[in-house]
Amino acid sequence: MSKHHVSTTINGEPTEFLCEPQLTLLDVLRDELHLTGSKEGCSSGDCGACSVMVDGRLVCSCLMLAVEAEGHTIETIEGMARGHDLHPLQRKFLEHAALQCGFCTPGLLVAAKALLDRNPNPTETETRYWLAGNLCRCTGYDKVIRAVLDTAAELRGSDTVSE
Amino acid sequence: MLDYTAPSTVEEAIRILAEAPGTAKVLSGGTDLLVQLRSGRTKPDLIVDIKKIPGMSGIRERDGAFVIGAATPGAVIGECEALKRVWPGVVEAANLIGSTQVQGRASLAGNLCNASPAADSVPALIAARATCVVVGANGRREVPVESIPTGPGRTSLKPGEFIVEFHLPKRPARSADAYLRFIPRTEMDIAVVGAGVSVTLDPGGACTDARVVLGAVAPTAILVPDAAAALIGHTLDETVLAALDQAARRACKPIDDKRGTIEYRTKVAGVMARRAAVIAHERAGVRR
Ligand SMILES: Cc1cc2nc3c(=O)[nH]c(=O)nc-3n(C[C@H](O)[C@H](O)[C@H](O)COP(=O)(O)OP(=O)(O)OC[C@H]3O[C@@H](n4cnc5c(N)ncnc54)[C@H](O)[C@@H]3O)c2cc1C
Numbered sequence A: 001m002s003k004h005h006v007s008t009t010i011n012g013e014p015t016e017f018l019c020e021p022q023l024t025l026l027d028v029l030r031d032e033l034h035l036t037g038s039k040e041g042c043s044s045g046d047c048g049a050c051s052v053m054v055d056g057r058l059v060c061s062c063l064m065l066a067v068e069a070e071g072h073t074i075e076t077i078e079g080m081a082r083g084h085d086l087h088p089l090q091r092k093f094l095e096h097a098a099l100q101c102g103f104c105t106p107g108l109l110v111a112a113k114a115l116l117d118r119n120p121n122p123t124e125t126e127t128r129y130w131l132a133g134n135l136c137r138c139t140g141y142d143k144v145i146r147a148v149l150d151t152a153a154e155l156r157g158s159d160t161v162s163e
Numbered sequence B: 001m002l003d004y005t006a007p008s009t010v011e012e013a014i015r016i017l018a019e020a021p022g023t024a025k026v027l028s029g030g031t032d033l034l035v036q037l038r039s040g041r042t043k044p045d046l047i048v049d050i051k052k053i054p055g056m057s058g059i060r061e062r063d064g065a066f067v068i069g070a071a072t073p074g075a076v077i078g079e080c081e082a083l084k085r086v087w088p089g090v091v092e093a094a095n096l097i098g099s100t101q102v103q104g105r106a107s108l109a110g111n112l113c114n115a116s117p118a119a120d121s122v123p124a125l126i127a128a129r130a131t132c133v134v135v136g137a138n139g140r141r142e143v144p145v146e147s148i149p150t151g152p153g154r155t156s157l158k159p160g161e162f163i164v165e166f167h168l169p170k171r172p173a174r175s176a177d178a179y180l181r182f183i184p185r186t187e188m189d190i191a192v193v194g195a196g197v198s199v200t201l202d203p204g205g206a207c208t209d210a211r212v213v214l215g216a217v218a219p220t221a222i223l224v225p226d227a228a229a230a231l232i233g234h235t236l237d238e239t240v241l242a243a244l245d246q247a248a249r250r251a252c253k254p255i256d257d258k259r260g261t262i263e264y265r266t267k268v269a270g271v272m273a274r275r276a277a278v279i280a281h282e283r284a285g286v287r288r
């Protein structure tokens, strides 16, 4: 089988890989590039555990072929903290205990960051709809929503959380 | 064995598709195709990714008419303020497809050509009198959106043909559209019934033109001329809405499944058509 040579930028680093055409971006991130933060929950676009950013858009990496990444810029959960400095969302997820098993957490963090990058002051309803494609079987979502809204308030430098 | 190619021009894509031995599949956002590859429901020999072709993604306005590239993701459609103003129903239908993540990829061409009877953007596009430009080895043709799906998973596209863009016509004054779907949850589900309505009003608020389209109640989305006829010449009072409701119910040929019985789907189709008509009418009244 012919392998494709793919050149991308992942978390700011120029990255090249060889892959078979049927592999998804998630397969290559995890198995080839050892970026195992993105998780495989369903492989059918339903759970959001594989969420990554492609050219600034939130997508499921299980619904994209790895060869499609050619020439594109990808950001994964591994690029979120700066060394040992956690991103405010990561810190607030810990503070609010917005995770239990943690399987959904990388996807939720990537998706929540995408929301706050475009809307620094989302309402609870907007936040719940934005994150509707990220399933969590443990937390019941409420702590996740509190953590995201609290991060938004902190980033805005305000104490009030939007209703 | 599967291979992948991403041509950079329409002509190259046409040639590749015409010469491909075995089965070739066109790839837009992949939100249907990748799921089907994974499950083994489709086993193509070649995937032809059209997203590297200029114009396949993006929206252009020309003298009040809109051209939407076949592979334009829902998220991009939702960010186009000009389109939202003129075709709010088409935009809300496209934006109902899947989650934020799915919106980052899912396109109108994929929604149409996957040919699910419950595809959300299709009733709205048909109500809007949208056309699509189909290209292939035998040239280029512009056809109404409703001529593409022929049954669940089947289209009228010939082997090697694909859609390059959608056209939405220029709108007269006092025109608007709306799309509503019924799902048992608030997000992430497949329509039990969908209804797209587009209307044009006279200065007194009576409909001079109407299109009513139902999704998920027949093997393809269906245009319901009797339901449109119930609206034309009238403002929306209870008698008119009851006639619309009845015409919509009469047009249904739904299936029984876990999402709804025949009786339930038929009843809900009438309700969705009514509500979508009221929203379209209200929007048209404020669009001078
Ligand atoms: C989690 C999830 C939720 C979803 N929710 C919804 C929903 O709420 N409503 C809904 O309607 N759908 C839903 N879908 C289905 C899917 O997202 C949509 O049908 C979407 O619009 C498909 O577009 P795409 O660009 O991803 O298509 P692709 O997967 O790229 O293509 C789909 C089919 O169309 C063909 N095709 C693609 N582009 C062209 C073209 N230009 N010319 C000819 N043929 C072409 C492909 O060969 C393939 O057969 C959902 C899917 C997922 C995974």
Ligand code: FES
Residues within 6 Å of the ligand: A039, A040, A041, A042, A043, A044, A045, A046, A047, A048, A049, A050, A051, A060, A061, A062, A063
């Ligand atoms: S693994 Fe991609 S959405 Fe579940």
Ligand code: FES
Residues within 6 Å of the ligand: A098, A099, A100, A101, A102, A103, A104, A105, A135, A136, A137, A138, A139
């Ligand atoms: S914390 Fe376990 S799935 Fe969300």
